[in-house]
Amino acid sequence: MRITVLGGLGAWPTAEQACSGFLVEHDGFRMLIDPGYATLQPLLARIPAARVDAVYVSHGHPDHCADLQPLLRARVLADRSGPPLPVHAPAGSLDRLLAVDEPGLVEPAYAARPFAPGDSFPIGPFAVTTWSLPHWVPNAGARFTGPGGVLAHTGDTGPSPDLVDLARDADLLIAEATYPVAVPDRHAGNLSSAAEVGRYASAAGARRVLLTHLWPGTDPALALAATRQAYAGPVEVARPGLVCGIGV
Template sequence: MSPRLPLYCPPGGLACLAGLEPEADLRSVFDVHELPGRYRVGPFELSGVPLPHYVPNVGVRLENGLVALAYTGDTGPDPLLAELGRDTDLYIVEATDWKGEPQQSHRNLLTSEEAGYRAAQAGTRRLMLTHFWPGNDRAASAASARSTFGGEVLIAVEDIVVPLEPI
């Protein structure tokens, strides 16, 4: 029998996958590690921070003493975003900029300006914006993030390669 693949996910993540493959025994395929939590993954320490969204969401941080990067996943505003991205070389933050989102009482998504603000609070070196609402102007999103973040702002695009530099 082959070793199971490690799967790091919020509670209930495997059940969501099981909905796609209801006849498969996913526990025979995946070695599930629930987040939040701390785990050793190769040369990295992986940690997770619970963040607000309409389904369970965990922002993820990878670090090894030389480099650190973090990714929010879909999230609404939360003070923990600054801790997640603290002193990273690269902070990948969703920037949906959905026009209907700011009017809602419970926020599930960020604006580009908020992404920049949280990156500035975190002291990250570089911010990569991702998870754009369809049809949004990505250059405008980057400009909005730059209004609150003074570092380099990147846009997530297919096949982008971002070298990580020691912190």
């Protein structure tokens, strides 16, 4: 399994990088996780739009899904006879995004695969297990179990005991870490800190951690230091172009 970082910011993109988004590849199958703001360009620098085989969206906030819409345009306007793209997302979470275009334009480009956080289902070669994690809107953290190992992805989340189960013995945990140490009161219960990630990653025995969704302008060194207070394994901050391998 090969995971390529398309971006690693939360809230909005900057001139330097996109919001969180990841391209996951295994044996020719390509899955896009959370195509947020500005992730389409770095994706297209690597593969054509038509080569994406599935999309997984953790929740409906635009920094996690906005670039799905231009991805669908790139597919349907280039080749109206192409196959629809399976899009897995919590039921109803993409309704407003998919309605921004003229009626009927992008509908042939995708096949909706709605689910409820907590459901399990396959995506290509991956067995997917999801958890409902605390956020302002329904958010589905997920474990993607493939032939080579396990990728865990939190989406955006506040504190939850389910995070330890999600991350249990994962080969790679991609974890939202908007703040290094303290989550401000206005976001308490709905977002995480890098320090919190370190604690539950350690409890879960996750083999490697990738911090993502940092607030724009955050010093990555502060996030790394906060995680390492409780977690002794390898930890990195998501940055554009970083490639992580599982089982290779």
